[in-house]
Amino acid sequence: MKHIYLDHAAAAPIDPRVVSAMAQASKEYGNPSAFNNAGRRAKKLLETGRKAVSDFLHARPDEIIFTSSGSEANNLALAGYLKGKKGRVITTPIEHPSVLECLRALPGIKVDFLSVDKDGLINLKELEKKLGLDVLLVSIMYANNEIGTIEPIAKTGRIIKKFSKNIVFHVDACQAVGFLDMNVQNLNTDLVTFNGSKISGPRGIGVLYVHRGLALQPLVRGGGQERGLRAGTENLPAIVGLAKAIQFIKSSEAKKLSALRDYAINKIQKEILDALLVGPTGDDRLPNNINICIPHLTSETILLELDKYGISAGSGSACTSHSVEPSHVLKAIGVPATHINGALRFSLGRSTTKSNIDYLVKTLETVIFNLVKRHR
Missing domain, CATH: 3.90.1150.10 (Aspartate Aminotransferase, domain 1)
Structure with missing residues (x-):
């Protein structure tokens, strides 16, 4: 059949060329944080992968944080920025659960929903009306995972930044990668998330772009990896696999x-x-x-x-x-x-x-x- x-x-499905790259990376058994030859070889692979991702996003390598998934990246972006703050967040009712449930769980945060039309598109005029000095962050999905709706992210970013450069703009781009413009300079974003499994890359790897100068709190503590934002030894084979998958877009x-x-x-x-x-x-x-x-x-x-x-x-x-x-x-x-x-x-x-x-x-x-x- x-x-x-x-x-x-x-x-x-994972591209065979990605599988091959991951298998090769698995032979590097050193810890990227270790001060020995094996660790330095692993560190070089790690930073080569980070550079590949940053080039893809037209960002800087130090703006790239590796996570275990798009869902974790969304949580780190939102909770990492909003934890301990009080104010309003603007989003839509059709976001991924990793965005909606994270926002609902944050004390002191009032979630203000934009309406969407029958096709799932937001109204930029409504966004302009909802923006205010109490708004801490706006989170809009680039492309919806269920119905495929592509939101006007670049225009949204321009409206937000014109109103106030202090409002952080987060974009869940997990479904957009491979199809839409991922140049963060064009999108006017501060936080962008995506993962490897949607682009014929490995599972278990996510990316969070954090605009330089934006301070986040870690969700996982106990180590200095990923600029101190995610403790734990990096998943080197998955990072290499992600970098390889990006080459084939x-x-x-x-x-x-x-x-x-x-x-x-x-x-x-x-x-x-x-x-x-x-x-x-x-x-x-x-x-x-x-x-x-x-x-x-x-x-x-x-x-x-x-x-x-x-x-x-x-x-x-x-x-x-x-x-x-x-x-x-x-x-x-x-x-x-x-x-x-x-x-x-x-x-x-x-x-x-x-x-x-x-x-x-x-x-x-x-x-x-x-x-x-x-x-x-």
Whole structure:
């Protein structure tokens, strides 16, 4: 049976060249903090990886902090800056749980939500009205992990900095890497987070960009690693793997996937009339994201049936896949109650082909027909 993987937004298959680089790095057993030859070799690899990431972001090497994941990087960015402070934070109701739950857990912080439209887009006029002297930080996701909405980050940054250079701007860019501009100078950001697993890199590695001069408190204490912001011996193979994965990002990939995405959406809307497309179309949507909702069926039931045909897909955020609650993103954009439990996310990748899409739509049509028939 063929296997078609359409869950790249959860984690992309690791590039064999990345695996090879990681295997080579694993031979360097020294601790980068040690004062011996083995430690110095490891330190050189560590800093080479840091330089590769900083070059990718158009940042300085000392502005790059390695973490274990995008979620940890978000927590370090937000709690690291806001802990002990009192004031207001502006964000959206469709952020990743690692942002929303972190903010809710911080005493003294009032969370002020921007509204989003039916496609998940923020209103910049509303942002301008909400900005005030009590605002400590604004956190906006670059591209939504469930519905693929791309927010106007550069414009948002300009508005914030025009109002006050003292307001910190955090951007969760985990889904944007590989598709969108990651030049932090263009984005007008102070804190940017991303990880390796979305770009055919290793799991267990995240990045936090911290604008030089911005002071954070560590969440993990007990060592001086990562500028004193994250104690613990660095995960050298994962850092080397991340740096290698960044080398293989190609702008042409976004164009190819955009065409496949639009082909898939058009075919689904033509063949599966009950399917509701969720999120924007065209340039406001991630090139690899398709999110649809099927009425009166559950995501889990459909996904289990698709698995039998060799199709791996998702229902939204992999970080909330065990939750029995409907997606907070879909609720925020007003998806009807008849459809909200039947959300399906198909996220494309380097290996996705047109024939894969044809097989998906044909299979999905069969699965939905059989499930509806079974539940009558």
